[in-house]
Amino acid sequence: MDPPNFRPNFFDRLLVGLFHLVNLFIPWYKLPGIIGALNLDALRVELRQYNLHDGYASATAQGNTDNTPLDDKRYLSARNSDGKDNSLTMPKMGCSGMRFGRNFPRKYCKKPTEQELWTPSPRLVSEAFMSRKPGDFKPATTLNLLAAAWIQFQVHDWVFHESSEETYDVPLLLNDTWHGQMKLYRTKPDEVLDASDIKCPGYRNTSTAWWDGSQIYGSSEAKTSELRDQHEDGKLLLETRGYEETFLPRDTEGNPKTGFSDNWWTGMELLHTLFALEHNAICDKIREGHPDWTGDKIFDKARLVNCALMAKIHTVEWTPAILAHPALEIGMNTNWWGIAGETLNKIVGRISKTSEAISGIPGSTVDHQGVPYSLTEEFVSVYRMHSLIPDNIAFFKVNDGKHKVTIPVADVTFKDAVKPLKSGEVSFGDAFYSFCINYPGAITNNNYANLMRSLPTPDGQVRDMATVDILRDRERGVPRYCQFRRLLRMSVPKTFEELTGGDKELAARLSEVYNGDIETVDALVGSHSEPVIKGFGFSETAFRIFILMASRRLKSDRFIAGQWNTDMYTKEGFDWVQNTGMKDVLARHFPELAAVIPKKTNVFAPWVKLPGSKAYTGIETNTPKA
Numbered sequence: 147m148d149p150p151n152f153r154p155n156f157f158d159r160l161l162v163g164l165f166h167l168v169n170l171f172i173p174w175y176k177l178p179g180i181i182g183a184l185n186l187d188a189l190r191v192e193l194r195q196y197n198l199h200d201g202y203a204s205a206t207a208q209g210n211t212d213n214t215p216l217d218d219k220r221y222l223s224a225r226n227s228d229g230k231d232n233s234l235t236m237p238k239m240g241c242s243g244m245r246f247g248r249n250f251p252r253k254y255c256k257k258p259t260e261q262e263l264w265t266p267s268p269r270l271v272s273e274a275f276m277s278r279k280p281g282d283f284k285p286a287t288t289l290n291l292l293a294a295a296w297i298q299f300q301v302h303d304w305v306f307h308e309s310s311e312e313t314y315d316v317p318l319l320l321n322d323t324w325h326g327q328m329k330l331y332r333t334k335p336d337e338v339l340d341a342s343d344i345k346c347p348g349y350r351n352t353s354t355a356w357w358d359g360s361q362i363y364g365s366s367e368a369k370t371s372e373l374r375d376q377h378e379d380g381k382l383l384l385e386t387r388g389y390e391e392t393f394l395p396r397d398t399e400g401n402p403k404t405g406f407s408d409n410w411w412t413g414m415e416l417l418h419t420l421f422a423l424e425h426n427a428i429c430d431k432i433r434e435g436h437p438d439w440t441g442d443k444i445f446d447k448a449r450l451v452n453c454a455l456m457a458k459i460h461t462v463e464w465t466p467a468i469l470a471h472p473a474l475e476i477g478m479n480t481n482w483w484g485i486a487g488e489t490l491n492k493i494v495g496r497i498s499k500t501s502e503a504i505s506g507i508p509g510s511t512v513d514h515q516g517v518p519y520s521l522t523e524e525f526v527s528v529y530r531m532h533s534l535i536p537d538n539i540a541f542f543k544v545n546d547g548k549h550k551v552t553i554p555v556a557d558v559t560f561k562d563a564v565k566p567l568k569s570g571e572v573s574f575g576d577a578f579y580s581f582c583i584n585y586p587g588a589i590t591n592n593n594y595a596n597l598m599r600s601l602p603t604p605d606g607q608v609r610d611m612a613t614v615d616i617l618r619d620r621e622r623g624v625p626r627y628c629q630f631r632r633l634l635r636m637s638v639p640k641t642f643e644e645l646t647g648g649d650k651e652l653a654a655r656l657s658e659v660y661n662g663d664i665e666t667v668d669a670l671v672g673s674h675s676e677p678v679i680k681g682f683g684f685s686e687t688a689f690r691i692f693i694l695m696a697s698r699r700l701k702s703d704r705f706i707a708g709q710w711n712t713d714m715y716t717k718e719g720f721d722w723v724q725n726t727g728m729k730d731v732l733a734r735h736f737p738e739l740a741a742v743i744p745k746k747t748n749v750f751a752p753w754v755k756l757p758g759s760k761a762y763t764g765i766e767t768n769t770p771k772a
């Protein structure tokens with residue numbers, strides 16, 4: 147094993163040692179809640195030690211205060227849209243255009259040979275393990291469709307690769323049903339800055355890697371100013387003319403004007419509109435306390451608040467919904483509030499100045515754990531959750547619950563995403579209620595919707611997203627499943643049957659497609675095939691990357707782990723983040739939802755249906771009979 151990048155303190159080392167012993171007999175997820183949470187903490191210490199690696203051969207790429215000076219003091223207390231100056235010592239860290247990092251040493255993430263890239267055929271893997279057969283939608287019945295839209299919305303804040311102009315001509319199968327050739331743009335590698343980049347190319351992230359709402363605000367200052375209202379109110383532009391409701395503005399072609407508008411569907415339309423409205427509501431609140439502030443200052447503070455609010459919702463609401471396990475519930479609450487808990491934190495603030503365990507990560511001081519901050523190729527890989535997308539969405543009225551219409555997702559993508567809303571067929575309130583009673587697809591084998599396996603995008607490509615997901619991981623040097631686990635210090639299956647937890651039929655299919663060589667099983671396919679921990683919405687393999695990177699997004703950010711206070715956020719803004727959750731955001735902008743929002747259960751779990759919705763028997767909102 148390579149030497150660690152991060153040196154844990156004595157207490158952490160003790161914790162790690164203790165749980166190594168415990169885990170010889172019992173895995174973390176079988177321990178009682180609080181002990182399981184401590185076990186996760188110990189796992190994270192080791193992940194920080196061994197699984198953070200820069201995408202550059204040297205840290206000089208991150209810039210320094212001499213060659214990349216802070217040219218505008220405004221960004222001492224405001225997010226810069228291109229991500230610059232979040233770190234005042236490494237100003238380019240996390241900027242748009244900087245490389246993805248890695249969770250494994252770069253020597254294990256080599257560019258594949260042609261043979262490795264195409265073996266076994268990605269299209270065969272797509273057909274065998276990813277295609278959803280007609281009528282075989284497998285719903286994730288512990289989640290609602292809003293949870294699926296939410297994670298895509300967040301991913302659009304964090305990551306997006308650049309495309310090259312060169313293409314792959316993806317080999318098709320004998321008797322393939324694909325129409326014509328399957329051409330795909332290659333991922334564009336960054337220029338070679340070091341000899342190691344030849345073997346392990348770097349790829350640039352076109353989004354900022356910070357949790358800075360770039361899906362809403364854009365990843366450059368120029369983009370942000372296009373999206374802002376010219377008035378001195380700090381607000382984002384929204385369109386109200388001609389409709390009863392408020393919409394995102396559109397360009398002349400009908401595309402939404404927002405920070406990141408690729409891969410658009412009604413789910414994106416809903417969440418982008420909701421958080422643009424939230425930004426504007428925060429502006430009004432801050433203006434009340436600061437009547438003499440400029441529009442820029444109001445905007446800057448509202449953006450900080452809106453971003454922190456999304457980070458909090460993701461941490462304490464979305465994550466415990468998709469990873470419904472008592473240890474996780476405790477762990478994620480601890481990430482935000484610390485063991486001290488929400489109530490004490492709200493009354494007296496941080497009781498420990500720097501301990502993230504006692505008082506949460508916000509305000510605990512920034513720490514990059516020895517490696518410059520970035521998001522990683524493996525992080526992108528584990529968020530390839532395209533099977534969350536169902537075939538259809540059933541829409542209902544929020545006032546009486548009556549079924550209105552069921553629409554194929556294919557009919558509400560890209561420019562058509564807004565159609566049901568603008569046609570007056572359903573209101574935003576109806577759509578949110580409907581999303582919250584529809585199920586997403588489960589993250590498992592053979593659950594990619596037909597739409598996703600023949601997806602026409604506005605750039606003229608038609609993609610089989612399952613083929614794409616396999617090919618991209620291989621192209622970008624993401625290790626295959628067994629090696630992925632080995633490098634995370636997890637047990638590695640020796641047989642296909644061990645991998646599938648005893649599912650003989652699946653094991654036989656895997657063995658056939660992967661030619662009997664378990665080491666070649668793709669990370670995504672292995673993750674979909676392993677037995678899932680009770681309550682979990684995805685694999686434990688993917689989860690290890692999660693627990694590491696979820697905390698890192700908070701811990702590296704100067705505006706969250708560092709200047710987490712009323713000076714930076716304003717008193718009004720700080721209270722807004724700490725006292726608001728997703729349910730409040732929904733009810734604030736769509737008051738008709740207030741009566742149906744569940745009081746006690748997680749907002750991303752299926753809501754209780756109104757009596758009027760119960761008559762609908764479609765698979766979109768009903769658990770299939772066993």
Ligand code: HEM
Nearest residue numbers: 294297298301305306307409411526529530531532534614
């Ligand atoms: C209808 C909904 C969706 C559409 C149309 C869509 C479409 C796409 C497309 C076209 C790409 C680029 C593929 C390429 O590399 O050539 C992509 C990438 C990706 N999508 Fe989706 N997607 C959808 C939903 C989701 C969801 C629910 C998730 C869950 C997190 C997700 C996560 C990702 C990730 C992680 C990438 C890789 C980004 C990168 O390469 O940097 N997508 N998607």
